[in-house]
Amino acid sequence: MARSLLSHFPILSNSTSPLASSLSCAIAPSKCFPRHLFGRPKASSFQCLCTLSVSEPAVPETSSSVRKRIVSGVQPTGSIHLGNYLGAIKNWIELQNSYDTLFFIVDLHAITLPYETQQLAKSTRDTAAIYLACGVDTSKASVFVQSHVRAHVELMWLLSSATPIGWLNKMIQFKEKSRKAGDENVSVSLLTYPVLMASDILLYQSDFVPVGEDQKQHLELTRELAERVNYLYGGRKWKKLGGRGGAIFKVPEPLIPPAGARVMSLTDGLSKMSKSSPSDQSRINLLDSKDVIANKIKRCKTDSSTGLIFAPSTFIISAVSML
Ligand code: AQP
Numbered sequence: 001m002a003r004s005l006l007s008h009f010p011i012l013s014n015s016t017s018p019l020a021s022s023l024s025c026a027i028a029p030s031k032c033f034p035r036h037l038f039g040r041p042k043a044s045s046f047q048c049l050c051t052l053s054v055s056e057p058a059v060p061e062t063s064s065s066v067r068k069r070i071v072s073g074v075q076p077t078g079s080i081h082l083g084n085y086l087g088a089i090k091n092w093i094e095l096q097n098s099y100d101t102l103f104f105i106v107d108l109h110a111i112t113l114p115y116e117t118q119q120l121a122k123s124t125r126d127t128a129a130i131y132l133a134c135g136v137d138t139s140k141a142s143v144f145v146q147s148h149v150r151a152h153v154e155l156m157w158l159l160s161s162a163t164p165i166g167w168l169n170k171m172i173q174f175k176e177k178s179r180k181a182g183d184e185n186v187s188v189s190l191l192t193y194p195v196l197m198a199s200d201i202l203l204y205q206s207d208f209v210p211v212g213e214d215q216k217q218h219l220e221l222t223r224e225l226a227e228r229v230n231y232l233y234g235g236r237k238w239k240k241l242g243g244r245g246g247a248i249f250k251v252p253e254p255l256i257p258p259a260g261a262r263v264m265s266l267t268d269g270l271s272k273m274s275k276s277s278p279s280d281q282s283r284i285n286l287l288d289s290k291d292v293i294a295n296k297i298k299r300c301k302t303d304s305s306t307g308l309i310f311a312p313s314t315f316i317i318s319a320v321s322m323l
Helices: 001-008 009-014 016-023 082-098 117-134 150-162 165-170 170-179 188-202 213-235 236-240 290-299 312-321
Strands: 069-076 100-105 143-144 208-210 254-257
Touching: 001 016, 069 082, 069 188, 082 100, 082 117, 082 208, 100 117, 117 143, 150 188, 165 188, 165 213, 170 188, 188 213, 213 236, 213 254
Parallel strands: 069 100, 069 208, 100 143, 208 254
Antiparallel strands: none
């Protein structure tokens, strides 16, 4: 079993493998995967199939190869809100100047809960537009749609076979979302979604992943999974099968912003602001008008005590209670 699984990982070192060729669609040649994994790509083999075109990187190839790599993404499950902005997108803008950055729209994650096809296609485009409007610069960062790169799902299958189910059963987000969805609507993918997230990250040998507090547990699972695969299939075992030996995956570090890592719902002070909350009053969408935002703030649930508490998550709510 171990041997058969390990034999899949060395395909990463073969640039003609289906895995490597499916990766070629989204990423600009010199910003693509480490050459030790995929070999040097031919410029002509790169065709972007994304709705967004990816420009040639501004940074010369030599310097980008020593830059640390960052990946992050947002699900196109609805309207992007202040939590997504402060917890993730806002931080990308600075990071894209000093890191090799890949920002994608994680549409495969969005189908873990019931969805409408046309609405998903629209939200995917809208999310890409919001990335650009917030300052993501395609001359610095690679921007693409997750489902356009088949390797995310292919690696997920390999990783799934190395993931103990007990690890997934412990995920708080699964417990919360499945409770809200009700047993009838809980899909297997809602449980296995963290493995897809691990694949999104490990595929690119990422050094850092900027996330809000809610994703911390999923990132910890990614780190544990990388260590497990390295232990089970890396090192000498990999070398014996013709791989290069050593660690198969880099173990990524989380980048949690000092402020805004957990922006709370406007209607329920115990839950985080979320796209999938049924009440639009619970969140400030980035595309809300000034008047709508003012109205939502006026109506939002406040703390019972007055005063200003300098905890990032309660800042807005406590400030409002002083009005
Ligand atoms: N309330 C939040 N405060 C701070 N950061 C947040 N993030 C999400 N909500 C908050 C961060 O935004 C990034 C993208 O999140 P996602 O779309 O992948 O999924 P999510 O974390 O599950 O966000 P939502 O808005 O709650 O979406 P739904 O309702 O569809 O599940 C992540 O970095 C996340 O940490």
